[in-house]
Structure formats: structure tokens, C-alpha cells
Amino acid sequence: MEDKLVSLINTSKFFVDGKDSHRVLDNVNFQVSRGESAALTGTSGSGKSTILNIIAGFEPLTDGELRLNSENTGSWNDQQWSYFRFQTLGIIFQQFNLLTPLNVRQNIAFPLSLNRQPWDNWCDHLVDVLQIRSLLDRHVSSLSGGQQQRVAIARALAHKPQLLLADEPTGNLDQNAGIEVMRLLNELIDECNTALILVTHSQECADFMQTHYHLLNGQLIKSNNKDEPHYATI
Numbered sequence: 119m120e121d122k123l124v125s126l127i128n129t130s131k132f133f134v135d136g137k138d139s140h141r142v143l144d145n146v147n148f149q150v151s152r153g154e155s156a157a158l159t160g161t162s163g164s165g166k167s168t169i170l171n172i173i174a175g176f177e178p179l180t181d182g183e184l185r186l187n188s189e190n191t192g193s194w195n196d197q198q199w200s201y202f203r204f205q206t207l208g209i210i211f212q213q214f215n216l217l218t219p220l221n222v223r224q225n226i227a228f229p230l231s232l233n234r235q236p237w238d239n240w241c242d243h244l245v246d247v248l249q250i251r252s253l254l255d256r257h258v259s260s261l262s263g264g265q266q267q268r269v270a271i272a273r274a275l276a277h278k279p280q281l282l283l284a285d286e287p288t289g290n291l292d293q294n295a296g297i298e299v300m301r302l303l304n305e306l307i308d309e310c311n312t313a314l315i316l317v318t319h320s321q322e323c324a325d326f327m328q329t330h331y332h333l334l335n336g337q338l339i340k341s342n343n344k345d346e347p348h349y350a351t352i
């Protein structure tokens with residue numbers, strides 16, 4: 119259990135809408151270790167982003183337990199969540215969530231400033247691989263969707279997070295750029311022993327990951343070998 123960075127234990131999630139209760143996760147177990155990469159697939163609305171939001175502390179669980187670094191987060195206060203997010207976590211949001219008053223360089227440097235880290239060779243490497251060096255002084259609101267996505271990726275990776283949550287990180291990119299991004303994510307995993315949870319609709323992107331999970335009717339089905347899916351257990 120100790121080397122597990124993320125553990126969801128017997129977790130369920132309901133959304134209440136008026137009188138209706140909508141069950142998105144039904145007694146799900148899910149674990150990711152340091153250095154592990156996991157692809158999370160499923161149809162639209164199956165609950166993939168909800169799992170990332172739960173792990174990032176943006177959505178509370180209805181039932182069960184979320185452990186991060188072996189700590190039960192059920193008793194964490196806002197300060198503990200903030201500390202975990204800026205120090206340990208990198209998130210590539212589906213809608214990018216860039217800081218619009220800031221330019222590209224300032225967006226990428228934002229997690230560095232929170233962690234009192236300098237802009238270093240790794241940041242230059244990210245900027246070059248993602249081909250955004252010529253955009254560094256541009257305001258992010260003036261960028262195309264694909265350019266914004268590449269900036270969002272650089273920002274999430276800049277401080278070398280221990281845990282990276284990536285929600286459709288190649289959704290706005292062409293195939294070649296998407297493959298470069300998947301290589302970059304694997305580079306981070308190899309160099310920093312980062313754990314990655316990748317939400318994707320692309321089988322090609324999922325194939326870059328070590329383990330595969332598929333969400334179906336609130337259940338998480340694990341498959342190390344694509345031909346042999348089985349229900350995820352601890």
C-alpha cells in the first residue's frame with residue numbers, strides 16, 4: 119500500500135440534480151503507484167473527468183476513501199489540499215484553465231513561483247518540444263485552441279509534479295503533435311518517477327500507457343493486456 123500514490127477505495131459518486139440522483143461511480147477501486155502510467159477511457163459522460171476531479175480534491179466522494187501518499191484525505195482541510203495541489207500535482211484541464219491576464223511565459227512559470235523554483239533547462243525543453251517559444255510573450259487569450267493546449271501542458275509539467283492528471287491533453291492537436299506530447303509525458307515519468315493518469319478517447323494515446331482502465335456503467339474495468347479486461351480490484 120505504501121508505494122501507492124493514489125488509492126480510491128470502495129468509492130462511489132452520486133450527483134444530485136433536483137429530486138434525481140445520478141450514480142457516476144459505483145464502488146470503484148483504483149490505484150496508481152509512483153512511476154506508473156494509467157489510461158482511463160470510457161464513453162462521453164461515463165465519469166472520467168469526475169475521477170480526476172475527485173483525485174484533485176475538486177469533487178467530494180459520496181462513499182469510500184481517497185488516499186494520497188497513503189494519507190486518508192477525508193480529513194484534509196483547504197490548506198492541506200492547496201499544499202498538495204501546488205507541490206505534488208500537475209493538471210492538464212480539458213478546458214485548459216489558463217490564467218488569462220497573464221502571458222504564456224507567466225502561465226508556465228506560475229507553478230514554479232508557488233514552489234520557489236527557477237525557470238530551468240526542463241522548462242526550456244518543454245517550450246521547445248511543444249513549439250511555443252515564439253509565443254512566450256503573447257497573452258494566452260490571443261492563442262488558438264491547440265496553442266492554448268500546448269501552453270497548458272507546459273504549465274502542468276513545469277515543476278515536475280509527482281502526480282500528473284491529464285484530461286484529453288491531445289484533443290486539440292494534430293496527430294504528430296499528439297505523439298510528441300505522449301513522448302514528453304513518458305519522459306517526465308521516466309525522469310521523475312511521476313505517476314500519470316491520462317483520460318483519453320484515443321486508443322493510440324492509451325497505448326503509450328502501462329495500464330488501461332475502462333469506465334462502463336459506473337464500474338472500472340482494468341486491462342494490462344487489451345484482450346483480457348477484468349474488473350479492477352485492490
Ligand SMILES: Nc1ncnc2c1ncn2[C@@H]1O[C@H](COP(=O)(O)OP(=O)(O)OP(=O)(O)O)[C@@H](O)[C@H]1O
Pocket residue numbers: 133134135142160161162163164165166167168169
Ligand atoms: N457538477 C456536476 N453536477 C451534476 N452532474 C455532473 C457534474 N459533473 C459531472 N456530472 C455528470 O456526471 C457524468 C460524468 O461526467 P464526466 O464529466 O465525468 O464525464 P466524462 O466521462 O469525463 O465525459 P467526456 O468524455 O464527455 O468529457 C455526466 O453525466 C455529467 O453530466
